[in-house]
Amino acid sequence: MNWLYFSEDMGWKLAAFLLIVSIRYTNADCTCYEPGNYTGRSAPISNSFDNSDFSSCYTPCSYVAYSGDDTRRWGGLTINWGSVEDNSGVLQIFDGAGITGNPLIQVSAGTNVISGSTKSLVKSSQPRITIKYTQMGTGANVYYGVIKATPGLQASTPPITTIAPTTNT
Numbered sequence: 698m699n700w701l702y703f704s705e706d707m708g709w710k711l712a713a714f715l716l717i718v719s720i721r722y723t724n725a726d727c728t729c730y731e732p733g734n735y736t737g738r739s740a741p742i743s744n745s746f747d748n749s750d751f752s753s754c755y756t757p758c759s760y761v762a763y764s765g766d767d768t769r770r771w772g773g774l775t776i777n778w779g780s781v782e783d784n785s786g787v788l789q790i791f792d793g794a795g796i797t798g799n800p801l802i803q804v805s806a807g808t809n810v811i812s813g814s815t816k817s818l819v820k821s822s823q824p825r826i827t828i829k830y831t832q833m834g835t836g837a838n839v840y841y842g843v844i845k846a847t848p849g850l851q852a853s854t855p856p857i858t859t860i861a862p863t864t865n866t
């Protein structure tokens with residue numbers, strides 16, 4: 698037996714094994730495109746991605762976008778679907794910070810929303826919206842879009858409390 702050849706061969710096998718283990722490990726990390734809540738004038742919307750190689754994956758995600766200014770509300774949504782492997786994918790936008798009631802806007806996988814279309818013209822009534830994406834299966838959809846904070850809300854003012862007059866009888 699050639700011992701030099703044997704040890705080199707084992708070394709390659711070990712290296713290949715460790716590489717596979719490390720790829721499997723990092724592949725498990727599917728990160729939401731916008732993992733925390735967001736404050737700004739233009740909120741990015743896109744698919745989850747794998748930390749190791751930026752390929753698309755399918756973790757359900759939701760986050761609250763705040764316009765940073767109580768006189769600004771959200772509208773002008775645009776969405777483009779790159780590829781659709783799971784038709785059950787749905788993007789929902791709720792008015793306010795929370796997932797309650799019917800969504801303000803709902804977009805099914807594969808349906809592009811272009812500027813000026815009905816869904817693009819919808820505006821929130823609050824400076825905060827909740828953007829949520831879910832799907833039933835495990836195929837990775839690719840999508841990207843944006844929603845913008847525009848002026849149009851009255852700044853909320855604290856309620857005026859009137860003091861009852863004190864009368865002498």
Ligand SMILES: *[C@@H]1O[C@H](CO)[C@@H](O)[C@H](O)[C@H]1NC(C)=O
Pocket residue numbers: 732733734760761794795
């Ligand atoms: C995002 O905002 C929501 C609603 O205000 C809150 O419940 C949630 O904890 C926040 N998440 C993060 C990561 O800050």
